[in-house]
Amino acid sequence: MWKASIMALIPLFLLLLPSLAFSQDLGVPLSWRDFSNSRLRAERISIAKDAINSILPQLDTSNAQFHGIGYWQAGNVFSAMANFDHLAGTKTYQTQVTNGLKTAFKLYPISISLGTTTMMPCGGQLQLTTVTGRTRTKAYCQWPLQLGNMSRSSGYNVSVHHLSSPIYQSVISTADASSGKQPKKSFAIAKTCDGESMAGGVFWRPVSTDSSINSITTGLYTTLSAFLAETTKDAKYTNAAILSAQWIQKLQINAKGIVLDGVDGSKCTRSPASWLFTYNSGKYIEGLSVLKDVTGDIIWKALMTNITAAAVKSSAWEGSNGIITEGASPKSNNDGVGFKAIFIRGLDEVSARSGDNSALQILIHSYNDVQYNALLQLAANGTSYSSDWKGPPQAFTTWGQLAALDVMVTAINTNSP
Numbered sequence: 437m438w439k440a441s442i443m444a445l446i447p448l449f450l451l452l453l454p455s456l457a458f459s460q461d462l463g464v465p466l467s468w469r470d471f472s473n474s475r476l477r478a479e480r481i482s483i484a485k486d487a488i489n490s491i492l493p494q495l496d497t498s499n500a501q502f503h504g505i506g507y508w509q510a511g512n513v514f515s516a517m518a519n520f521d522h523l524a525g526t527k528t529y530q531t532q533v534t535n536g537l538k539t540a541f542k543l544y545p546i547s548i549s550l551g552t553t554t555m556m557p558c559g560g561q562l563q564l565t566t567v568t569g570r571t572r573t574k575a576y577c578q579w580p581l582q583l584g585n586m587s588r589s590s591g592y593n594v595s596v597h598h599l600s601s602p603i604y605q606s607v608i609s610t611a612d613a614s615s616g617k618q619p620k621k622s623f624a625i626a627k628t629c630d631g632e633s634m635a636g637g638v639f640w641r642p643v644s645t646d647s648s649i650n651s652i653t654t655g656l657y658t659t660l661s662a663f664l665a666e667t668t669k670d671a672k673y674t675n676a677a678i679l680s681a682q683w684i685q686k687l688q689i690n691a692k693g694i695v696l697d698g699v700d701g702s703k704c705t706r707s708p709a710s711w712l713f714t715y716n717s718g719k720y721i722e723g724l725s726v727l728k729d730v731t732g733d734i735i736w737k738a739l740m741t742n743i744t745a746a747a748v749k750s751s752a753w754e755g756s757n758g759i760i761t762e763g764a765s766p767k768s769n770n771d772g773v774g775f776k777a778i779f780i781r782g783l784d785e786v787s788a789r790s791g792d793n794s795a796l797q798i799l800i801h802s803y804n805d806v807q808y809n810a811l812l813q814l815a816a817n818g819t820s821y822s823s824d825w826k827g828p829p830q831a832f833t834t835w836g837q838l839a840a841l842d843v844m845v846t847a848i849n850t851n852s853p
């Protein structure tokens with residue numbers, strides 16, 4: 437979790453490690469509330485566009501931020517806009533997204549600029565110790581992956597992020613894991629935790645003394661590397677994606693198939709087992725969906741399918757009706773409020789890449805429809821939505837609107853006709 441970065445001192449041996457035998461039931465639970473919808477594509481496009489247009493008045497074009505939410509959250513808004521254009525086949529938000537990125541990257545020159553849009557690096561470059569700094573560093577990790585495949589939207593230009601970029605300096609290489617030394621860290625790193633190599637884990641803050649590694653940063657890294665592998669066909673990105681995917685697979689999945697939060701890269705202590713957040717599983721399955729296509733390796737497809745099935749049914753963030761309750765916060769913004777949007781975006785990518793598994797696609801569209809119908813029927817006030825998806829409706833908040841966008845955009849894709 438972004439804010440709660442300090443690993444609780446829970447020794448690893450207290451944790452039941454995964455057998456990876458969690459079940460893969462792709463059936464739609466009949467207890468889910470209203471899991472289908474008959475709105476036609478044109479209406480779904482219109483609903484998504486109205487939702488995006490309702491947040492745009494909050495955009496400050498001078499700094500590419502949105503009033504009421506933070507920097508990394510803003511990356512999620514631009515991402516939803518780009519995905520809208522991709523899925524609707526339009527260029528509606530091309531100018532705003534492109535200008536927003538240019539502005540953000542100019543103001544925060546840590547970015548590496550190649551082409552008309554740029555993927556942000558994260559970690560490894562700024563020595564930031566303040567809370568603001570940490571938030572901003574997270575943002576750098578978050579932005580590129582929120583943007584997804586910009587080149588899929590005609591007129592958008594995707595740039596390439598090289599292995600020499602800062603995010604790639606925050607990973608533990610195989611050699612680092614063998615030597616117990618990571619070049620950007622001043623302490624001895626754990627070579628193994630619970631008998632598994634720490635190679636592939638990614639530190640989430642660039643401070644030389646900070647030893648925290650987490651699943652979201654490693655999942656972002658996996659996803660970024662897999663997308664780059666797909667785009668460039670360069671094996672170094674494929675290998676980077678595989679190593680980090682393996683790290684999560686071996687160390688960060690609980691017995692129910694849900695991705696855990698963090699591990700201390702020095703002492704192997706862990707985040708509490710109860711720290712289960714949608715976006716950790718969501719970003720990982722997004723990366724796995726690309727990795728399975730890049731490698732053709734059925735292990736990644738099986739793992740993606742299993743985690744997806746487990747995550748959409750997890751009691752960690754929903755009751756039997758299926759409506760996600762995580763991050764509901766009618767009165768104030770918080771880091772967790774938009775995690776569920778990142779989860780939904782990951783599910784969308786899994787669905788888009790699972791044309792050979794109709795049961796999985798049905799499960800995903802049913803799950804998104806549960807959220808879609810809840811937002812439209814229980815949480816909507818005109819075209820704005822509460823961050824509490826089971827309702828009640830309330831006056832517009834930027835964070836509530838942000839959280840809803842990916843559901844609206846995903847519904848364009850996962851439903852038919």
Ligand SMILES: *[C@@H]1O[C@H](CO)[C@@H](O)[C@H](O)[C@H]1NC(C)=O
Nearest residue numbers: 456457458459460738739742
């Ligand atoms: C996925 O789940 C199936 C069914 O429970 C299991 O046989 C398989 O080993 C799992 N695969 C992975 C990679 O988790």
Ligand SMILES: *[C@@H]1O[C@H](CO)[C@@H](O)[C@H](O)[C@H]1NC(C)=O
Nearest residue numbers: 550551552553591592593594
């Ligand atoms: C995208 O960016 C690259 C790198 O700057 C450039 O060579 C290319 O012409 C751009 N493509 C488009 C369609 O703008």
Ligand SMILES: *[C@@H]1O[C@H](CO)[C@@H](O)[C@H](O)[C@H]1NC(C)=O
Nearest residue numbers: 585587588594663664666667
């Ligand atoms: C983006 O999509 C295009 C067209 O579908 C594909 O050729 C390209 O490999 C994809 N790139 C990434 C980074 O996903």
Ligand SMILES: *[C@@H]1O[C@H](CO)[C@@H](O)[C@H](O)[C@H]1NC(C)=O
Nearest residue numbers: 817818820828829830831832
């Ligand atoms: C709906 O939004 C309007 C305008 O923001 C606000 O005045 C009104 O109180 C909201 N309705 C509910 C039920 O919260």
